[in-house]
Amino acid sequence: MFTRSAIFRGRIKPGMEDEFYAAVEQFLVPAWSQMLHAQAVRVYRPVAAEAALGDVFLVQEIDYPSREAIDEALASPRRVVAMQALERVRPLYDGRHHHVIYRRLGPGQ
Numbered sequence: 001m002f003t004r005s006a007i008f009r010g011r012i013k014p015g016m017e018d019e020f021y022a023a024v025e026q027f028l029v030p031a032w033s034q035m036l037h038a039q040a041v042r043v044y045r046p047v048a049a050e051a052a053l054g055d056v057f058l059v060q061e062i063d064y065p066s067r068e069a070i071d072e073a074l075a076s077p078r079r080v081v082a083m084q085a086l087e088r089v090r091p092l093y094d095g096r097h098h099h100v101i102y103r104r105l106g107p108g109q
Contacts, residue, residue, distance in 0.1 A: 001039075001063060001064075001065065001103075001104040002063070002064050002065070002066060002067055002069070002070060002101060002102065002103055002104070003061050003062065003063050003064070003101070003102045003104065004061070004062050004064065004070050004099060004100075004101050004102075005059060005060060005061045005062075005099065005100045005101075005102065006058075006059070006060040006097045006098070006099050007056055007058075007059055007097060007098050007099075007100065008056065008057055008058035008059070008060075008093070008095060008096075008097040009053075009055045009056050009057070009095050009096060009097070009098070010055055010057065010093055010094050010095015010096060011055065011057065011093065011094055011095060012057055012092060012093045013092055013093060013094065016092045016093075019092060020089065020092040020093060021045060023088065023089045023092060024043060024058065024089060025043075027085040027088050027089060028043070028060075028082075028085050028086065028089060029041060029043060030085075031081050031082040031084075031085035031086075032060065032062055032082055032085075034078055034081065034082075035062060035073045035076070035078055035079065035082060036069075036072055036073040036076040036078050036079075037064050037065060037069035037070075037072060037073050038062050038063070038064065038073065039063040039064060039065060040061075040062070040063040041060070041061070041062050041063075042060070042061045042062075043058065043059070043060050043061075044058070044059040044060075044061075045057075045058065046058075046059065055095070057093065057095070058097075067101070070101060
């Protein structure tokens with residue numbers, strides 16, 4: 001099992017927090033859920049962080065069965081839909097996002 005995560009850093013524009021998180025649920029979660037080979041999608045709104053990560057305002061995780069499945073998902077036209085959804089939300093924040101791919105460790109993996 002592999003998870004591709006997006007870590008959003010920066011800040012939500014002042015007064016736009018509720019609108020931002022509503023837009024994440026309305027536009028981004030459905031777009032991420034339709035990614036090719038996606039097995040599960042999770043999004044997190046940080047409530048506390050170490051000082052060096054105090055600018056993280058959203059974390060997203062998508063589970064895939066393999067690295068090859070991630071590569072296929074990123075090359076799929078469905079990714080364009082996800083990128084378009086992100087563009088709808090982008091005016092609500094200032095910042096960037098970074099991706100990390102994890103391989104799950106532990107029993108059954």
